[in-house]
Amino acid sequence: MSDTVKYLLDESQAPKSWYNLAADLPEPLPPVLHPATQQPITPDDLLPLFPLSLIEQEVSTEREIEIPRPVRDIYRQWRPSPLYRARRLERVLQTPARIYYKYEGVSPAGSHKPNTAVAQAFYNKEAGIRHITTETGAGQWGSALAFAGTLFDISIQVFMVRVSYQQKPYRRALMETYGAQCIPSPSELTESGRAILAQRADHPGSLGIAISEAVELAAQRADTKYALGSVLNHVLLHQTVIGLEAQAQMDQADDYPDVIVACTGGGSNFAGIVFPFLGEQLRGGRQVRVLAVEPAACPTLTRGPYAYDFGDTAHLTPLTKMHTLGSTFTPPGFHAGGLRYHGMAPLISHIKELGLIDARAYQQLDCFEAGMQFARAEGIVPAPEANHAVRGAIDEALRCKEEGVSRSILFNLSGHGHFDMQAYMDFLAGKLSDQTYDEAELAMALAGLPSVTAA
Amino acid sequence: MSDTVKYLLDESQAPKSWYNLAADLPEPLPPVLHPATQQPITPDDLLPLFPLSLIEQEVSTEREIEIPRPVRDIYRQWRPSPLYRARRLERVLQTPARIYYKYEGVSPAGSHKPNTAVAQAFYNKEAGIRHITTETGAGQWGSALAFAGTLFDISIQVFMVRVSYQQKPYRRALMETYGAQCIPSPSELTESGRAILAQRADHPGSLGIAISEAVELAAQRADTKYALGSVLNHVLLHQTVIGLEAQAQMDQADDYPDVIVACTGGGSNFAGIVFPFLGEQLRGGRQVRVLAVEPAACPTLTRGPYAYDFGDTAHLTPLTKMHTLGSTFTPPGFHAGGLRYHGMAPLISHIKELGLIDARAYQQLDCFEAGMQFARAEGIVPAPEANHAVRGAIDEALRCKEEGVSRSILFNLSGHGHFDMQAYMDFLAGKLSDQTYDEAELAMALAGLPSVTAA
Numbered sequence: 021m022s023d024t025v026k027y028l029l030d031e032s033q034a035p036k037s038w039y040n041l042a043a044d045l046p047e048p049l050p051p052v053l054h055p056a057t058q059q060p061i062t063p064d065d066l067l068p069l070f071p072l073s074l075i076e077q078e079v080s081t082e083r084e085i086e087i088p089r090p091v092r093d094i095y096r097q098w099r100p101s102p103l104y105r106a107r108r109l110e111r112v113l114q115t116p117a118r119i120y121y122k123y124e125g126v127s128p129a130g131s132h133k134p135n136t137a138v139a140q141a142f143y144n145k146e147a148g149i150r151h152i153t154t155e156t157g158a159g160q161w162g163s164a165l166a167f168a169g170t171l172f173d174i175s176i177q178v179f180m181v182r183v184s185y186q187q188k189p190y191r192r193a194l195m196e197t198y199g200a201q202c203i204p205s206p207s208e209l210t211e212s213g214r215a216i217l218a219q220r221a222d223h224p225g226s227l228g229i230a231i232s233e234a235v236e237l238a239a240q241r242a243d244t245k246y247a248l249g250s251v252l253n254h255v256l257l258h259q260t261v262i263g264l265e266a267q268a269q270m271d272q273a274d275d276y277p278d279v280i281v282a283c284t285g286g287g288s289n290f291a292g293i294v295f296p297f298l299g300e301q302l303r304g305g306r307q308v309r310v311l312a313v314e315p316a317a318c319p320t321l322t323r324g325p326y327a328y329d330f331g332d333t334a335h336l337t338p339l340t341k342m343h344t345l346g347s348t349f350t351p352p353g354f355h356a357g358g359l360r361y362h363g364m365a366p367l368i369s370h371i372k373e374l375g376l377i378d379a380r381a382y383q384q385l386d387c388f389e390a391g392m393q394f395a396r397a398e399g400i401v402p403a404p405e406a407n408h409a410v411r412g413a414i415d416e417a418l419r420c421k422e423e424g425v426s427r428s429i430l431f432n433l434s435g436h437g438h439f440d441m442q443a444y445m446d447f448l449a450g451k452l453s454d455q456t457y458d459e460a461e462l463a464m465a466l467a468g469l470p471s472v473t474a475a
Numbered sequence: 476m477s478d479t480v481k482y483l484l485d486e487s488q489a490p491k492s493w494y495n496l497a498a499d500l501p502e503p504l505p506p507v508l509h510p511a512t513q514q515p516i517t518p519d520d521l522l523p524l525f526p527l528s529l530i531e532q533e534v535s536t537e538r539e540i541e542i543p544r545p546v547r548d549i550y551r552q553w554r555p556s557p558l559y560r561a562r563r564l565e566r567v568l569q570t571p572a573r574i575y576y577k578y579e580g581v582s583p584a585g586s587h588k589p590n591t592a593v594a595q596a597f598y599n600k601e602a603g604i605r606h607i608t609t610e611t612g613a614g615q616w617g618s619a620l621a622f623a624g625t626l627f628d629i630s631i632q633v634f635m636v637r638v639s640y641q642q643k644p645y646r647r648a649l650m651e652t653y654g655a656q657c658i659p660s661p662s663e664l665t666e667s668g669r670a671i672l673a674q675r676a677d678h679p680g681s682l683g684i685a686i687s688e689a690v691e692l693a694a695q696r697a698d699t700k701y702a703l704g705s706v707l708n709h710v711l712l713h714q715t716v717i718g719l720e721a722q723a724q725m726d727q728a729d730d731y732p733d734v735i736v737a738c739t740g741g742g743s744n745f746a747g748i749v750f751p752f753l754g755e756q757l758r759g760g761r762q763v764r765v766l767a768v769e770p771a772a773c774p775t776l777t778r779g780p781y782a783y784d785f786g787d788t789a790h791l792t793p794l795t796k797m798h799t800l801g802s803t804f805t806p807p808g809f810h811a812g813g814l815r816y817h818g819m820a821p822l823i824s825h826i827k828e829l830g831l832i833d834a835r836a837y838q839q840l841d842c843f844e845a846g847m848q849f850a851r852a853e854g855i856v857p858a859p860e861a862n863h864a865v866r867g868a869i870d871e872a873l874r875c876k877e878e879g880v881s882r883s884i885l886f887n888l889s890g891h892g893h894f895d896m897q898a899y900m901d902f903l904a905g906k907l908s909d910q911t912y913d914e915a916e917l918a919m920a921l922a923g924l925p926s927v928t929a930a
Contacts, residue, residue: 023545023548023549024548024549024551024552026486026551026552028485028486030483030485031481031483090478093478093479094478094479096479096481097479097481097559097854104552108626126581128854128855128856130893167854170850170851170852170854171563171854189896189897189900190893190896190897190900192900193896193897193899193900193903194856194893194896194899196899196900196903197847197850197851197856197896197899197903198850198851198854198856199851392652395625395652395653396625396652396653396654397625399552399583399622399625399626399653400583401583401649401652401653438585438645438649438893438894439893439896441644441645441648441649441652441894442645442648444648444649444651444652445644445645445647445648445651448648448651448652
């Protein structure tokens with residue numbers, strides 16, 4: 021049999037709607053609360069930040085939401101993305117498992133992030149918005165929104181976590197090449213930023229702080245909105261194009277996943293591949309085991325309680341119920357910058373509580389080892405975030421070998437590692453080590469969770 | 476009409492043979508000469524360096540050469556590559572031209588180079604070869620061969636021009652991630668390297684020196700061969716898969732190129748897209764104007780005489796007739812490292828002499844400006860080498876606008892710029908300048924061309 025097994029869809033088979041998991045949930049999501057009143061927020065509360073169309077998607081329970089034509093039109097530049105059978109990896113592992121991976125690194129920004137960036141830019145453009153603020157950690161989201169911004173002629177202002185801004189000049193250069201403005205956060209441009217800098221002038225920044233800055237600016241300006249690259253329901257919704265394509269491609273393969281594996285930071289690439297399959301199961305279709313893989317140094321799903329918390333450090337966002345390590349928690353530096361968020365998407369936290377998914381945490385050396393093994397077998401160098409999914413999939417495949425069982429394993433290879441070669445260099449040079457968070461800091465962050473009595 | 480116009484071929488439409496321009500040449504190529512005897516070389520002379528199957532391809536005049544199944548199988552990972560109509564760019568330029576581009580950045584190594592790397596690794600594997608040596612400048616070729624090596628389980632040793640080795644650690648990391656060994660050249664591992672270092676311990680290296688080192692090592696070992704990423708007939712042959720696909724895709728578009736534009740260093744991506752169309756013309760089919768774009772700082776086609784010369788600095792290679800700036804010529808440092816070779820593929824030099832193609836040289840600022848304009852319109856950041864083709868295509872489109880004529884322009888976007896963001900950073904910061912070579916050095920290099928009386 022051939023070594024390269026690729027499943028492609030032609031454009032006529034591309035999804036015309038996103039899939040909304042809210043339609044099939046056995047219990048609805050807990051409400052999002054206004055921090056002042058602790059009452060459920062209204063669409064009006066969100067209007068300073070998002071166009072109405074996205075707010076409607078945020079609360080929609082419609083199962084299918086049409087992908088607008090101009091969005092599908094841009095998706096077509098790189099979508100449908102390929103789904104591969106990892107036959108060479110299977111051979112290296114000598115596993116009876118059938119390993120499949122969906123490859124999102126084919127987008128111009130190199131990850132799954134443009135799936136929602138393009139949609140968000142479109143809806144903002146439609147609403148007459150000319151500027152969007154956002155934050156970025158490792159830079160994948162920022163460069164995806166910069167890409168979408170240049171296509172829709174919307175100016176993009178990205179607050180980039182200062183330590184990443186300094187360590188990842190090439191991600192910054194990519195955003196600037198697309199015409200976006202990239203600002204190290206904390207910055208002097210916002211009150212939130214100035215307050216942090218007053219305490220510590222050399223503050224390295226965090227995703228929570230960068231979110232505060234971007235939200236603050238957007239809320240002040242009528243022609244400016246804010247965009248988030250993960251966590252929110254509408255962001256996860258846009259990513260379901262991944263899983264919808266994967267369903268059709270697994271059909272082509274005449275197979276169905278027994279296990280689906282994806283990495284989780286805020287949760288968007290995980291939701292993207294998992295939700296359509298999970299929806300199938302919730303509607304009485306085939307069961308699938310789902311594994312979320314997260315970094316041991318930021319173990320939101322495996323260590324964080326399920327509680328109401330803020331999405332940002334300055335507490336400008338609403339309160340959402342989610343698995344959280346506390347909004348003041350700062351994970352140690354490790355190379356999967358896209359997985360360093362203190363919270364988890366409410367939808368994913370909810371289905372974790374409902375027992376619909378499992379979670380597992382891995383150290384970074386284990387993940388890079390898996391990424392190297394994958395790169396040498398399959399020829400694609402994964403992003404450090406995606407290495408978590410690779411590790412999870414390899415371990416599932418090795419378990420098949422131990423048990424002498426051939427299961428079908430599908431994982432999401434959410435992005436390539438071309439902008440992360442420093443991490444691979446460090447790994448190859450033996451300079452990379454596992455990272456652990458500070459238990460005392462975690463305890464303090466958790467003690468600081470807001471007390472919420474409502475809902 | 477839709478903004479994203481993408482032409483894809485399904486796998487059944489993928490080329491099953493490469494196209495060999497030698498079959499349709501109005502005059503045969505001048506012979507390759509043995510440097511000692513100045514007599515045409517025989518296949519036996521090349522056996523220490525290449526497996527017989529590749530030597531046969533080098534001298535073949537068969538029009539179609541079958542692509543072996545295992546090579547097609549690996550091609551399928553990313554091929555057929557997409558061909559796009561650049562509608563957004565057309566709109567920005569307000570041109571009546573129809574601009575198409577073939578995008579080779581979708582390969583795992585990010586450029587067209589794997590098209591031949593995979594083929595060469597296959598033929599070497601078939602011949603029982605376990606090690607391959609090669610050279611690389613900017614690193615695109617080295618990482619492509621490293622990719623192919625890991626798939627065929629052949630160990631790869633890459634001599635990387637020392638200045639690039641230092642300036643492009645991430646390209647090196649990519650090769651090492653694929654399991655290849657990367658050595659800064661000149662090195663102490665070879666006589667050629669030691670001789671250069673004896674003269675100048677901090678020599679920055681050149682492609683010509685790195686070739687000498689790789690050739691020297693391969694010639695000494697029975698289980699080791701040498702691979703070149705451009706220039707040679709068989710390398711250009713393997714790249715014709717690009718143009719063959721583009722022909723079918725232009726058919727889909729119900730259009731035919733009036734002009735084809737590609738950048739030239741050694742000439743392989745140029746040959747890849749151009750030769751199938753040119754063959755069509757030579758067999759009495761439609762005429763096409765062909766434009767080779769090269770860097771003004773290394774103007775092989777526009778300044779170099781057509782003469783016999785060595786391919787390397789230590790004069791270990793045979794003599795080939797080509798446009799050359801002299802094997803001792805070292806171009807100034809500029810960012811399109813893949814275009815810094817002193818010579819030009821003999822096949823391309825030959826058709827230039829026959830008047831079948833035009834050539835034009837551009838400065839690097841003009842090229843980066845074009846690349847930025849392209850990135851912001853089309854969302855893809857081109858490699859600095861590919862920016863030369865973008866510049867050429869944009870200028871052709873602007874000419875259409877001036878003349879009020881709608882021509883069809885096809886260019887080869889040979890690779891993405893994800894590993895070249897330093898160059899974009901420098902451009903954005905205004906730190907990039909045009910580069911010129913030293914006239915005296917060029918004169919000296921040309922004066923040193925070997926005197927050849929034979930053939």
